[in-house]
Amino acid sequence: MLFSRLVLLGMLFLSLSFGQLRENDAQQRFSRSVVNMDDMLNLEDDLVTNLEKLAEALSRKAKIIKWGVFKMMKRRQEYKSFRELFANPIDTFSLIRHMQSDWLMWLVYLKMPVGQELAVLDSRMPLLPKYFDFIDAAEGIRKMQATYQMFSADIANGLLDGVQYNSSLKPIDCLAIGLHLMNNSRWFAAEQWIGASIEAYDQKSSQTEMELLRGPKMADLCRILGQVQMKQRNHEGALQAYQVALKFSPHDPEIYEEYRILEKRDLTLSDIEPMEQDEDNSHERLVLPPCCSGRCAVPRNLSSLYCVYNHVTSPFLQLAPIKTEILSVDPFVVLLHDMISQKESTLIRNSSKEHMLPSATTDPDASDTETQVDTYRTSKSVWYSSDFSDTTKKITERLGDATGLDMNFTEFYQVINYGLGGFFETHLDMLLSEKNRFNGTGDRIATTLFYLNEVRQGGGTYFARLNLTVFPQPGSALFWYNLDTKGNDHMGSLHTGCPVIVGSKWVMSKWINDMGQEFTRPCVDSSSSSKEVLSAERLII
Numbered sequence: 162m163l164f165s166r167l168v169l170l171g172m173l174f175l176s177l178s179f180g181q182l183r184e185n186d187a188q189q190r191f192s193r194s195v196v197n198m199d200d201m202l203n204l205e206d207d208l209v210t211n212l213e214k215l216a217e218a219l220s221r222k223a224k225i226i227k228w229g230v231f232k233m234m235k236r237r238q239e240y241k242s243f244r245e246l247f248a249n250p251i252d253t254f255s256l257i258r259h260m261q262s263d264w265l266m267w268l269v270y271l272k273m274p275v276g277q278e279l280a281v282l283d284s285r286m287p288l289l290p291k292y293f294d295f296i297d298a299a300e301g302i303r304k305m306q307a308t309y310q311m312f313s314a315d316i317a318n319g320l321l322d323g324v325q326y327n328s329s330l331k332p333i334d335c336l337a338i339g340l341h342l343m344n345n346s347r348w349f350a351a352e353q354w355i356g357a358s359i360e361a362y363d364q365k366s367s368q369t370e371m372e373l374l375r376g377p378k379m380a381d382l383c384r385i386l387g388q389v390q391m392k393q394r395n396h397e398g399a400l401q402a403y404q405v406a407l408k409f410s411p412h413d414p415e416i417y418e419e420y421r422i423l424e425k426r427d428l429t430l431s432d433i434e435p436m437e438q439d440e441d442n443s444h445e446r447l448v449l450p451p452c453c454s455g456r457c458a459v460p461r462n463l464s465s466l467y468c469v470y471n472h473v474t475s476p477f478l479q480l481a482p483i484k485t486e487i488l489s490v491d492p493f494v495v496l497l498h499d500m501i502s503q504k505e506s507t508l509i510r511n512s513s514k515e516h517m518l519p520s521a522t523t524d525p526d527a528s529d530t531e532t533q534v535d536t537y538r539t540s541k542s543v544w545y546s547s548d549f550s551d552t553t554k555k556i557t558e559r560l561g562d563a564t565g566l567d568m569n570f571t572e573f574y575q576v577i578n579y580g581l582g583g584f585f586e587t588h589l590d591m592l593l594s595e596k597n598r599f600n601g602t603g604d605r606i607a608t609t610l611f612y613l614n615e616v617r618q619g620g621g622t623y624f625a626r627l628n629l630t631v632f633p634q635p636g637s638a639l640f641w642y643n644l645d646t647k648g649n650d651h652m653g654s655l656h657t658g659c660p661v662i663v664g665s666k667w668v669m670s671k672w673i674n675d676m677g678q679e680f681t682r683p684c685v686d687s688s689s690s691s692k693e694v695l696s697a698e699r700l701i702i
Contacts (some may be wrong), residue, residue, distance in 0.1 A: 194541035301582025313353035380410035453659035474565030517541035537586040565696035570677025585658030603676035619662030
């Protein structure tokens, strides 16, 4: 059908498969951060203005064509009024010349490009989001949906994890997500999104310009729903979907032929034929646990913890103690309040926007240390040294006071922005595996995560082993140890960067190395011996 071909053309233009995502590390990756959204809006303003000029030029061309049609029709009427048609050689010559020459000129005129607008539009095409940007966006929506256990229809209607917004998805938006899931054989999720597209079609008050050009029509949506249900061995549901499709388009030969084949197949198949298993949902819940919502019960040993004023990890804190909220003792997790001012946060965000690149990951145990952009971390980031500016110098000094650790042995700051459904799947921050530990190579003993802005909904940091979710609080810093008191991996630090639902999440991370902390945080038998250390663990005594 024309609709199917147009959908494929629209979605697969400049398309790339999942396997090719890693080859585009230098691309913009629009959905992974909000920093380029203004640029994209400005680009659309430019394109709309250009399209408006094209419409005006086409309108002028149409007026000339209509004027030519009017003149030719008038001349025909004059010819017909003559009693002796073409007795005059002048009229005969004029008609022959007109038919031989004028129509050739009309053909040249009709083929002539209208202004420079099409060339301008063509030159802007490389700046537009590519197919892998669409994949990022669709996967962001799907990960968000699976993590917070939202229905597709609710998302389409602007109901996001119990909060209603004045936004909605068009039928063509829901269909695009559904087709993407179909292409990856994720039939159960695809059925939800095709159903949401049908529901949105019933509720729509107006069509977008693309829907006017290429659909979808209700018959197309019902037909696709039937195809998805067939993949799940739901023959009865598929038959019903095709029957509805035929009501909307009774003379469509393709829909009718597919319906007849389905009808015959239904008569021959067993009623107990099993459905195809869809492992999509279980896999996504495993990677992004539902406790990102913060609604899970906190273990009893965490609910009785407390807040203190830290004045023990630095002499300066005797004058200006830092408000410290102890969230867990083992592993040691604290929330440091008022660690970064609003002015500093704004300065860091503004200075980073022009330099953000898709966040990459690396495997230090591998033979090569080449970084790669992957699908389990969707954000953009930029790195700054501790002495990059007066602001980073002050923050570094403040962090040293708050933790008691030596800031001379740390990695660069990484400023990170998460975009549409931005997340970081469950992971550990330490770099070395057990087999490569204690061989003289340094590792990340601790992590600090500065929250640079408020996130309207979602975007928490979830510790799976603790069942603890910490939501961004502007100006605060989340600090935890990745290694236990003997220098081994602490699996309790396993954590997830939960998907952002609404808003933009800006954070700045600082990883602290174990090499160089021998006197501030020496190896001890257990956390109960933390009185022997100079770092922030002294606060639990």
